Amino acid sequence: MAQSIQETQEDLIEEFGLFDDWADKYEYLIDLGKKLPNLPEVFKTEENVIKGCQSRVWLHADKQGDQIVFEADSEAVIVKGLISMLIRVLSNHTAEEIMKADLYFIDQIGMSQHLAQTRSNGLLSMVKQMKNYALAFSAK
Amino acid sequence: MTLDIQKIRADFPVLDQQVNGSPLIYFDNAATTQKPKSVIDALSHYYALDNANIHRGLHALAERATTAYELTRTKIKEFINAPSSDQIILTAGTTGSINLVAQTFGRANFSKGDKILISNLEHHSNIVPWQMIAEEKGAIIEVIPVDERGVLDLEAFRNLLDASVKLVAVNHVSNAIGTINPIAEMIQLAHAHGAKVMIDGAQSIAHLDIDVQALDIDFFAFSAHKLFGPTGVGVLYGKRELLESMPPYQGGGEMIKEVSFEGTTYNELPYKFEAGTPNIADVIALSAAIDYVNALSKEALFTQELALLAYATEQLSTIPGLKIIGTAPDKIAVISFVIDGIHPQDLGVLLDKFGIAIRTGHHCVQPLMKRFGLPGTCRASFAFYNTFEEIDLFVKALRRSINMLQ
Numbered sequence: 105m106a107q108s109i110q111e112t113q114e115d116l117i118e119e120f121g122l123f124d125d126w127a128d129k130y131e132y133l134i135d136l137g138k139k140l141p142n143l144p145e146v147f148k149t150e151e152n153v154i155k156g157c158q159s160r161v162w163l164h165a166d167k168q169g170d171q172i173v174f175e176a177d178s179e180a181v182i183v184k185g186l187i188s189m190l191i192r193v194l195s196n197h198t199a200e201e202i203m204k205a206d207l208y209f210i211d212q213i214g215m216s217q218h219l220a221q222t223r224s225n226g227l228l229s230m231v232k233q234m235k236n237y238a239l240a241f242s243a244k
Numbered sequence: 245m246t247l248d249i250q251k252i253r254a255d256f257p258v259l260d261q262q263v264n265g266s267p268l269i270y271f272d273n274a275a276t277t278q279k280p281k282s283v284i285d286a287l288s289h290y291y292a293l294d295n296a297n298i299h300r301g302l303h304a305l306a307e308r309a310t311t312a313y314e315l316t317r318t319k320i321k322e323f324i325n326a327p328s329s330d331q332i333i334l335t336a337g338t339t340g341s342i343n344l345v346a347q348t349f350g351r352a353n354f355s356k357g358d359k360i361l362i363s364n365l366e367h368h369s370n371i372v373p374w375q376m377i378a379e380e381k382g383a384i385i386e387v388i389p390v391d392e393r394g395v396l397d398l399e400a401f402r403n404l405l406d407a408s409v410k411l412v413a414v415n416h417v418s419n420a421i422g423t424i425n426p427i428a429e430m431i432q433l434a435h436a437h438g439a440k441v442m443i444d445g446a447q448s449i450a451h452l453d454i455d456v457q458a459l460d461i462d463f464f465a466f467s468a469h470k471l472f473g474p475t476g477v478g479v480l481y482g483k484r485e486l487l488e489s490m491p492p493y494q495g496g497g498e499m500i501k502e503v504s505f506e507g508t509t510y511n512e513l514p515y516k517f518e519a520g521t522p523n524i525a526d527v528i529a530l531s532a533a534i535d536y537v538n539a540l541s542k543e544a545l546f547t548q549e550l551a552l553l554a555y556a557t558e559q560l561s562t563i564p565g566l567k568i569i570g571t572a573p574d575k576i577a578v579i580s581f582v583i584d585g586i587h588p589q590d591l592g593v594l595l596d597k598f599g600i601a602i603r604t605g606h607h608c609v610q611p612l613m614k615r616f617g618l619p620g621t622c623r624a625s626f627a628f629y630n631t632f633e634e635i636d637l638f639v640k641a642l643r644r645s646i647n648m649l650q
Contacts (some may be wrong), residue, residue, distance in 0.1 A: 126597050127597070161324075
């Protein structure tokens with residue numbers, strides 16, 4: 105049985121709880137970004153670009169059985185680290201679970217500044233886009 | 245005149261704070277400058293003691309507010325050496341001023357096939373308003389190219405000039421890379437071909453001496469907030485015969501002489517272009533910003549900024565893989581740079597963690613970024629209140645950020 109969205113969020117909160125200062129936290133985030141596999145070039149289409157990010161971010165979603173699988177990429181490694189966490193939390197869940205998900209871990213691990221409504225921060229757009237995919241798949 | 249930087253810094257309350265646990269280092273002055281206490285006090289003084297609508301009331305408060313508001317206009321006139329205060333139109337910002345010229349001068353003067361020359365250095369605010377009116381009028385926009393250093397190609401400019409050019413709209417200084425354009429020469433060349441010239445002075449007003457008469461500028465625009473004044477105030481200077489021949493822009497109160505349902509006669513300059521209740525408090529506070537700069541002398545401030553630019557350029561050049569974008573011989577204290585294999589956004593995020601404010605991205609000059617084949621850059625822009633120690637801390641934080649990202 106796979107982990108629930110809540111369980112994964114708790115895991116992330118615990119992992120980030122190990123860091124004393126922001127630099128360690130960001131080094132970990134950068135590491136997550138570097139480890140996230142690159143999105144195959146065929147999916148790096150204009151259609152998959154998330155608008156509203158200072159760096160280009162691509163998000164691809166696929167339905168496997170009743171679950172949605174996300175893959176994503178970005179030119180900026182910190183953004184890629186953030187996406188990597190979102191994928192870990194939301195990928196391989198049903199559309200309904202994704203739509204209902206309350207992503208409280210972002211605030212808990214001290215990354216809520218990336219949710220700010222400025223044009224340079226795309227985390228909010230990423231979350232929105234992932235939920236939009238879930239909505240679109242559930243309507244099919 | 246030697247500046248006492250520590251004393252100057254004490255005039256800017258915002259600089260004295262910690263950001264993410266470190267003292268704030270503010271290197272985003274090209275986006276907006278910080279405000280001295282005298283400007284902040286002028287705003288609060290106005291609302292606490294003088295608040296009234298201007299120009300129409302007979303009472304004491306209206307009188308005081310009107311006098312203070314018109315005093316700013318006089319100070320702006322002197323600051324840019326305009327011949328008369330009624331050629332100073334108060335707007336919401338540089339963008340507002342450019343749109344005003346596009347929608348009035350442009351509407352009255354552009355016809356099918358006419359050319360508007362802009363440059364590859366322009367901010368979107370000095371591109372889009374011209375595209376909008378050009379589309380409406382069937383006019384054509386042509387672009388003066390820049391070389392690898394970010395310097396305008398004057399030879400190409402000469403070749404683009406002919407009798408069909410109605411307007412040349414260029415910035416005095418590039419916001420993204422700091423190039424100072426040779427506007428005196430460009431204005432002469434344009435005038436020789438019968439074209440009018442609009443100068444976007446958003447990035448020059450705080451740093452360079454502006455004499456609209458000596459330069460023979462037709463239209464000059466700038467924003468108060470880039471001159472240590474409040475946001476929401478802009479200036480449009482225009483030659484009298486041009487402003488008088490232009491139709492009004494927005495309709496409403498203040499801009500009229502007489503209104504009836506049969507028709508309206510318009511007010512005189514500058515009120516013809518100032519419909520509605522203006523941004524009274526911020527206009528009044530701009531006076532304090534002009535006084536502040538005058539008291540210290542623009543020349544002394546710019547000398548200090550150029551010293552910061554030279555030092556930062558030298559220090560940044562020691563970082564492996566760092567490339568400075570924009571190496572014009574004449575620059576204001578703006579450094580745009582990229583680092584091999586690192587996205588500007590990542591650097592912006594990490595530097596913020598060190599309490600350092602720089603700008604990353606396309607800086608609202610996508611065509612210029614395209615020219616250099618870049619999605620964006622990191623931009624550090626200095627003001628006279630910045631210090632050499634801050635540059636040292638910035639370079640140290642930058643090295644640490646690069647290590648984290650590589």
